[in-house]
Amino acid sequence: MRDEILEMGKKAREASHLMALANSNQKREFLDKMASALGLERDSIGAANRKDVEQAERKGLGKAKIDRLVVSEKVLEEMIEGLKEVSMLPDPVGEVTRMWTRPNGLQVGRMRIPLGVIGIVYESRPNVTVDAAALCIKAGNAVILRGGSEAFHSNMRLAGILRESLNQAGLPEDAVQFVETTDRQAVLDLLGLEEYVDVMIPRGGEDLIRFVTKHARMPVLKHYKGVCHVYVDSETDLEMARNICLNAKVQRPATCNAMETLLVHEAIAESFLPEMAEDFRRNGVELRGCQRTRALVPNCAAATEEDWYAEYLDLVLAVRVVPDMDEAIRHITAYGSQHTEAIVTANFERAHRFVRQVQSSLVLVNASTRFNDGFQLGLGAEIGISTSRLHAFGPMGVEELTTTKFIAFGNGQLRG
Amino acid sequence: MRDEILEMGKKAREASHLMALANSNQKREFLDKMASALGLERDSIGAANRKDVEQAERKGLGKAKIDRLVVSEKVLEEMIEGLKEVSMLPDPVGEVTRMWTRPNGLQVGRMRIPLGVIGIVYESRPNVTVDAAALCIKAGNAVILRGGSEAFHSNMRLAGILRESLNQAGLPEDAVQFVETTDRQAVLDLLGLEEYVDVMIPRGGEDLIRFVTKHARMPVLKHYKGVCHVYVDSETDLEMARNICLNAKVQRPATCNAMETLLVHEAIAESFLPEMAEDFRRNGVELRGCQRTRALVPNCAAATEEDWYAEYLDLVLAVRVVPDMDEAIRHITAYGSQHTEAIVTANFERAHRFVRQVQSSLVLVNASTRFNDGFQLGLGAEIGISTSRLHAFGPMGVEELTTTKFIAFGNGQLRG
Numbered sequence: 001m002r003d004e005i006l007e008m009g010k011k012a013r014e015a016s017h018l019m020a021l022a023n024s025n026q027k028r029e030f031l032d033k034m035a036s037a038l039g040l041e042r043d044s045i046g047a048a049n050r051k052d053v054e055q056a057e058r059k060g061l062g063k064a065k066i067d068r069l070v071v072s073e074k075v076l077e078e079m080i081e082g083l084k085e086v087s088m089l090p091d092p093v094g095e096v097t098r099m100w101t102r103p104n105g106l107q108v109g110r111m112r113i114p115l116g117v118i119g120i121v122y123e124s125r126p127n128v129t130v131d132a133a134a135l136c137i138k139a140g141n142a143v144i145l146r147g148g149s150e151a152f153h154s155n156m157r158l159a160g161i162l163r164e165s166l167n168q169a170g171l172p173e174d175a176v177q178f179v180e181t182t183d184r185q186a187v188l189d190l191l192g193l194e195e196y197v198d199v200m201i202p203r204g205g206e207d208l209i210r211f212v213t214k215h216a217r218m219p220v221l222k223h224y225k226g227v228c229h230v231y232v233d234s235e236t237d238l239e240m241a242r243n244i245c246l247n248a249k250v251q252r253p254a255t256c257n258a259m260e261t262l263l264v265h266e267a268i269a270e271s272f273l274p275e276m277a278e279d280f281r282r283n284g285v286e287l288r289g290c291q292r293t294r295a296l297v298p299n300c301a302a303a304t305e306e307d308w309y310a311e312y313l314d315l316v317l318a319v320r321v322v323p324d325m326d327e328a329i330r331h332i333t334a335y336g337s338q339h340t341e342a343i344v345t346a347n348f349e350r351a352h353r354f355v356r357q358v359q360s361s362l363v364l365v366n367a368s369t370r371f372n373d374g375f376q377l378g379l380g381a382e383i384g385i386s387t388s389r390l391h392a393f394g395p396m397g398v399e400e401l402t403t404t405k406f407i408a409f410g411n412g413q414l415r416g
Numbered sequence: 417m418r419d420e421i422l423e424m425g426k427k428a429r430e431a432s433h434l435m436a437l438a439n440s441n442q443k444r445e446f447l448d449k450m451a452s453a454l455g456l457e458r459d460s461i462g463a464a465n466r467k468d469v470e471q472a473e474r475k476g477l478g479k480a481k482i483d484r485l486v487v488s489e490k491v492l493e494e495m496i497e498g499l500k501e502v503s504m505l506p507d508p509v510g511e512v513t514r515m516w517t518r519p520n521g522l523q524v525g526r527m528r529i530p531l532g533v534i535g536i537v538y539e540s541r542p543n544v545t546v547d548a549a550a551l552c553i554k555a556g557n558a559v560i561l562r563g564g565s566e567a568f569h570s571n572m573r574l575a576g577i578l579r580e581s582l583n584q585a586g587l588p589e590d591a592v593q594f595v596e597t598t599d600r601q602a603v604l605d606l607l608g609l610e611e612y613v614d615v616m617i618p619r620g621g622e623d624l625i626r627f628v629t630k631h632a633r634m635p636v637l638k639h640y641k642g643v644c645h646v647y648v649d650s651e652t653d654l655e656m657a658r659n660i661c662l663n664a665k666v667q668r669p670a671t672c673n674a675m676e677t678l679l680v681h682e683a684i685a686e687s688f689l690p691e692m693a694e695d696f697r698r699n700g701v702e703l704r705g706c707q708r709t710r711a712l713v714p715n716c717a718a719a720t721e722e723d724w725y726a727e728y729l730d731l732v733l734a735v736r737v738v739p740d741m742d743e744a745i746r747h748i749t750a751y752g753s754q755h756t757e758a759i760v761t762a763n764f765e766r767a768h769r770f771v772r773q774v775q776s777s778l779v780l781v782n783a784s785t786r787f788n789d790g791f792q793l794g795l796g797a798e799i800g801i802s803t804s805r806l807h808a809f810g811p812m813g814v815e816e817l818t819t820t821k822f823i824a825f826g827n828g829q830l831r832g
Contacts, residue, residue, distance in 0.1 A: 108793050219635045219806040240828040247830040367826030377524050389819040390635045391807035403805040410783030412656040414663040
């Protein structure tokens with residue numbers, strides 16, 4: 001196996017040199033051809049996907065896992081739509097982000113270039129194969145994909161179509177390679193290829209991400225968890241606050257940008273919390289409160305220390321009454337995961353200070369935490385959300401799959 | 417030891433929260449106080465430094481190593497000057513680098529914030545203690561320093577003065593911590609603190625950098641080596657080409673941005689190489705050439721395959737005649753280290769294409785490779801040069817010690 005993975009690394013590096021020079025039209029052509037091919041190949045994709053689903057059923061996988069595995073007509077349409085959107089994004093490669101002139105006349109700038117070779121290790125959803133490859137190629141990279149064993153046949157078929165589409169667009173087909181084995185050792189081998197893979201992006205549960213981080217010899221762009229907070233300030237439009245809190249918690253509770261802890265200023269706790277709690281109850285949300293919350297909300301369970309750290313990903317919410325915003329920020333710093341925090345306030349000074357002081361990947365004023373998403377923030381697409389600070393912090397779009405080199409234009413400058 | 421290092425990590429994380437909120441004046445005050453303190457404490461610094469130098473002499477260290485160790489009056493003045501320059505740089509923290517509005521009215525932007533906690537592992541020069549700490553603090557970070565054992569007493573004294581200066585400026589003194597042991601295990605412990613150290617920057621020889629990269633559990637910003645090329649094109653001002661090549665090779669041959677391989681277009685090889693070789697010989701440069709070079713330059717040694725990969729860091733140069741620019745770029749891609757490459761040409765199309773196609777951290781037209789340096793390119797200061805692409809590629813200034821978070825201002829936006 002070692003040799004095969006090493007060979008993939010070398011081929012990816014070769015392909016990345018060609019991809020770095022690919023022009024915008026070729027990359028757009030690839031994405032458009034891929035979108036058409038997904039439509040034309042729906043039968044062969046469906047057949048491969050049925051193999052995976054049947055296998056999963058025989059193995060007795062849970063319904064949620066099988067649901068994630070199925071490439072339904074809707075999932076296929078979303079993939080096609082996604083490809084078209086990525087195709088229409090501006091090409092980030094070659095952009096000169098800044099340029100300045102030195103006293104000696106040397107004109108210096110920074111030009112955007114691809115990262116090189118990107119490794120993606122992911123779990124069950126087969127659409128990641130297409131979505132991730134599309135973004136990597138748009139940014140001029142080569143990519144090595146390693147999907148979950150449950151989706152093996154689906155992924156193999158999709159990867160085959162990706163390679164055919166590259167070929168048709170005159171791009172190197174080795175710009176997309178798929179690890180054609182479900183052997184776990186292959187992942188370890190891939191994580192050791194620091195000479196050929198510039199960055200590794202794991203997508204999946206916390207166990208997978210910790211495994212990749214532990215063994216990867218190259219940098220890893222990752223996101224562990226989202227313990228997101230909304231702080232409702234003393235001066236605030238209570239109806240807006242209720243709407244934001246409800247949206248942040250219940251609109252899609254299983255996502256990483258859903259609210260997990262609600263912090264409420266003591267001055268409005270009495271006028272805000274009982275009605276808010278009613279809204280939550282009507283929407284099936286279980287509350288776990290601090291002592292002061294429980295005094296205002298009947299039949300509220302007591303929050304333990306663990307609740308403040310919890311990422312429930314479910315209709316459960318921890319609630320705490322705080323004496324002021326500083327205590328709210330202290331709470332966020334101590335228990336949060338630097339993912340997404342929002343303040344609801346009508347007070348300018350506190351809005352301004354909250355944004356400055358909270359060090360999370362997205363800090364919002366008067367809007368739902370659910371906006372921490374590449375599409376929602378206007379990046380056009382997203383390959384994941386990074387909660388580590390190096391290179392990218394927050395949603396990663398096509399630009400985060402590039403870097404910048406320095407360029408300099410002179411007329412004979414020498415160093416003295 | 418484990419516990420002490422862990423404790424340092426925790427203290428650094430605490431200090432980083434305070435540093436992130438420090439205002440520009442406090443950080444400037446720290447840098448100015450530190451500059452004064454270095455002058456006032458020259459005797460105590462000198463005494464500590466003499467201990468290190470005497471120890472090194474007893475151990476029989478080579479002259480070059482001892483030279484790097486000495487904190488002479490000149491080195492001290494350079495440190496003071498460096499602090500003043502960093503003090504005058506604009507504060508990168510809080511800058512909103514972009515802002516845009518979404519169709520739903522949500523105003524989204526990116527705000528520059530510190531990286532958090534930076535670890536620096538370095539070798540003999542004691543001035544790194546001051547230079548690196550100054551840049552990290554300017555960018556609002558906390559830093560843990562681990563210097564070479566030869567400079568232990570000097571570093572301890574300098575770190576002590578740094579902490580006193582932080583204190584005097586009202587900043588947390590744990591924003592600068594120095595690992596107070598020469599035990600190698602302490603480095604391994606530090607490299608395992610991924611929860612408390614956000615990025616590790618090794619500074620020193622290739623062995624140190626490989627060691628840090630191998631064992632670090634957090635991301636590493638590093639630079640292995642500089643195999644830098646100058647390509648002299650067929651259409652070119654030969655005198656300018658000679659001056660650039662001479663400057664790139666001999667102005668400071670031991671630096672990472674000195675030229676190691678010269679590539680010459682065959683059309684001008686005959687008119688360019690003999691005279692160029694004469695210049696090199698007069699400056700003590702030993703040449704190792706390809707067959708065609710040797711036919712033009714008398715008594716030139718034959719270059720072997722290893723010479724094309726070599727980072728001599730010395731007055732030695734590999735020379736190759738190439739049929740065209742494409743072959744020059746292929747050579748650079750195959751043998752280079754993505755550090756610095758220059759083209760000397762009068763031809764617009766080739767200048768343009770070289771800049772676009774060569775994927776090194778700095779690509780120059782008609783200027784010396786020696787400009788790949790944070791000061792020279794106008795970053796104001798430099799903590800190192802990165803040849804890996806993630807986060808930073810090329811010289812790293814104070815901005816490269818920050819990241820950006822997303823910020824969003826709304827008036828009740830919900831996700832539908």
